[in-house]
Amino acid sequence: MAGVPVVEGFFDPSVPALLGTRCTECATVFFPAERSWCRNPRCESTTFDEVELSREGTVWSFTDAQYQPPPPYVPADPYVPFAIVAVELAAEGIVVLGQAADGVTVADLAVGGRVKLITETLYSDDDGDKLVWRWRPIKEA
Numbered sequence: 001m002a003g004v005p006v007v008e009g010f011f012d013p014s015v016p017a018l019l020g021t022r023c024t025e026c027a028t029v030f031f032p033a034e035r036s037w038c039r040n041p042r043c044e045s046t047t048f049d050e051v052e053l054s055r056e057g058t059v060w061s062f063t064d065a066q067y068q069p070p071p072p073y074v075p076a077d078p079y080v081p082f083a084i085v086a087v088e089l090a091a092e093g094i095v096v097l098g099q100a101a102d103g104v105t106v107a108d109l110a111v112g113g114r115v116k117l118i119t120e121t122l123y124s125d126d127d128g129d130k131l132v133w134r135w136r137p138i139k140e141a
């Protein structure tokens with residue numbers, strides 16, 4: 001896919017997959033990637049492996065974002081409200097926030113529903129498309 005991530009280092013748009021780190025001692029997974037010291041209070045490790053996180057998960061919580069969220073979100077300009085989803089990743093068990101995919105509203109979301117990671121264009125400028133990760137509900141058969 002053409003384009004580059006709006007924020008460098010959070011995801012690989014060619015997979016697409018979120019990029020995190022895993023502590024080499026206690027195997028705790030961090031997103032955004034932790035590279036200085038392990039945040040597990042019982043672990044003193046300072047070494048991490050770079051890992052691609054699960055591309056699917058289940059909806060843990062969701063809301064209509066009526067305010068501008070903090071980084072790493074880069075808002076569209078002008079800001080438009082969107083559904084924001086907290087997703088528990090299948091393998092890691094950690095919760096990652098993200099916008100819902102284009103056209104997805106809170107009416108399309110349900111706690112416990114399965115979603116997959118996709119990449120969409122947040123905006124385009126002279127340098128090309130700027131990409132963000134988003135969550136799209138998986139249609140159950």
Ligand SMILES: [Zn+2]
Nearest residue numbers: 023026038043
């Ligand atoms: Zn650790």
